[in-house]
Amino acid sequence: MKETAYQWVDENEKEIIEWSDTVWGFAELGLLEYKTSKYLSEILEKHGFHVERGVADMPTAFVGSWSNGEGPTLGILGELDALAGLSQKAVPWKEPIEEGAPGHGCGHNIYGAGAVAAGIALKTAMEEHNIGGTIKVYGCPAEETLVGKVWMVRHGLFEGVDAVLAHHPGSANTAGTGSSNAMNSFKVHFYGRTAHSAGDPENGISALDAVELMSNGVNFMREHIIEKARVHYIHEECGGQPNVVPAYARTWYYVRAPERSQVEEIYAWVLDIIKGADLMARTKSRVEFLTGCYNKIPNKVLADLVVSQMREIGAPKHTEEELEFADKMAETIDIEKKMNSLQKSN
CATH class of the missing domain: 3.40.630.10 (Zn peptidases)
Structure with a gap:
């Protein structure tokens, strides 16, 4: 066959x-x-x-x-x-x-x-x-x-x-028994109040300030999480032009770690940082959870079978x-x- x-x-x-x-x-x-x-x-x-x-x-x-x-x-x-x-x-x-x-x-x-x-x-x-x-x-x-x-x-x-x-292109032909990172993907929407940045700044509530404060908090957090954890983000929307206080801003985050429990711990910390950013910037926020996964559970039986077939075929x-x-x-x-x-x- x-x-x-x-x-x-x-x-x-x-x-x-x-x-x-x-x-x-x-x-x-x-x-x-x-x-x-x-x-x-x-x-x-x-x-x-x-x-x-x-x-x-x-x-x-x-x-x-x-x-x-x-x-x-x-x-x-x-x-x-x-x-x-x-x-x-x-x-x-x-x-x-x-x-x-x-x-x-x-x-x-x-x-x-x-x-x-x-x-x-x-x-x-x-x-x-x-x-x-x-x-x-x-x-x-x-x-x-x-x-x-x-x-x-x-x-x-x-x-x-x-x-x-499944397979994925890589640097070696093998079926590994290693795991992967667990992960959460989520966006944070911050809501403030627009105002003219020069003529009426005291009436503005900057959603961009909240995004930056959140980023600062996350980056201070990095020193105190496990070495193999990864936190990445981009700012998707941060206002239109400098002379208008942004009433809306949005940022997108990934939190990764070797174990699901580690992701949950870091994610909970990030949620607290979001609350802190709201308090400091006087904004309101909404967390949009996109998706998440557990770390991969290796299957040695299938991996050994795949490798044996690879050896039969040859390099x-x-x-x-x-x-x-x-x-x-x-x-x-x-x-x-x-x-x-x-x-x-x-």
């Missing part, structure tokens, strides 16, 4: 790469992956999968299903979204297709195309060898903002699935052209950054 699946992949290698390159060209942000979703789901339909679109209240999410009778149900995950501001031509130096546009910095073009290819290859092998079971290929949007899979779980799309396989063989591309890319990274990466990995 495995040889049949391997053969399908080998015979369709150029087409699979074309799928990946096409998605690279789309490069759409989370929940906006309309072209990517349509393109990959139509490939599944063409190969005999029944596709449900717009699942889990997300217009770009889809599940492609195919069944060959009774047997286990296997899920295969594919991610769709790109990253903001990382537009890039297929060259080994930094050169955007469009300045400031999204780009696939995390390789989700490979992830999505690879999941579709894996589903079709497995279907081909199951048909040829008359093996019972069901395949579900999940088109998962908005991985970068931690929405897609969380909402899919919430809507019960993995109920009845016996095992789920990838790169062409001279691919190696030359990698060498040119390496030249764009200075020695200090390389040393930092090596030291960080120890």
Whole structure:
């Protein structure tokens, strides 16, 4: 059976790469992956999968299903979204297709195309060898903002699935047994009162002041949280022009830590900081909780199985052209950054 699946992949290698390159060209942000979703789901339909679109209240999410009778149900995950501001031509130096546009910095073009290819290859092998079971290929949007899979779980799309396989492009071919960070994603809306900044400042209540006070509080907090915790933020809206006191401002935060309980502790502290910012700036606020997740629970049984199959297939063989591309890319990274990466990995 495995040889049949391997053969399908080998015979369709150029087409699979074309799928990946096409998605690279789309490069759409989370929940906006309309072209990517349509393109990959139509490939599944063409190969005999029944596709449900717009699942889990997300217009770009889809599940492609195919069944060959009774047997286990296997899920295969594919991610769709790109990253903001990382537009890039297929060259080994930094050169955007469009300045400031999204780009696939995390390789989700490979992830999505690879999941579709894996589903079709497995279907081909199951048909040829008359093996019972069901395949579900999940088109998962908005991985970068931690929405897609969380909402899919919430809507019960993995109920009845016996095992789920996923991969992510990285620096090594392996199935690790490490965990990941737990995380909360949330926005804070601050509300004040507008006034002229020069002529009537005493009647203004600056929502921007509250955003800055919150940021200061969070940054003082950093010294007293665990080393492996991460807190990131951006200010999405902070007023229109300097001569008007901003009556509204909005900031977006991620809180990450190795354990869920650690995230909850830091998050509770941040909520107190928000209250403090309101007291100091005389604003009112509203916290909009977007999404959250637990740290990953490793599955050693599945990881060992995947690694054993990788060893059976063997390491990838790169062409001279691919190696030359990698060498040119390496030249764009200075020695200090390389040393930092090596030291960080120890």
